[in-house]
Amino acid sequence: MDLLTVLGTGLIIVYALVVDNPVFLDIALVLALISFLGTVAFAFYINHRH
Numbered sequence: 001m002d003l004l005t006v007l008g009t010g011l012i013i014v015y016a017l018v019v020d021n022p023v024f025l026d027i028a029l030v031l032a033l034i035s036f037l038g039t040v041a042f043a044f045y046i047n048h049r050h
Contacts, residue, residue, distance in 0.1 A: 002035060012028040013028050016028065
């Protein structure tokens with residue numbers, strides 16, 4: 001799942017550079033942040049289950 005997010009974020013960044021529109025960089029940043037928080041939540045769940 002993280003690999004797909006990294007690829008998607010990279011594609012969005014490249015697209016933002018190609019079309020010269022910095023709004024897509026914000027979208028890529030939000031996507032990366034949501035992915036990171038999902039990974040942290042999953043690790044927390046795995047660590048605290050009985």
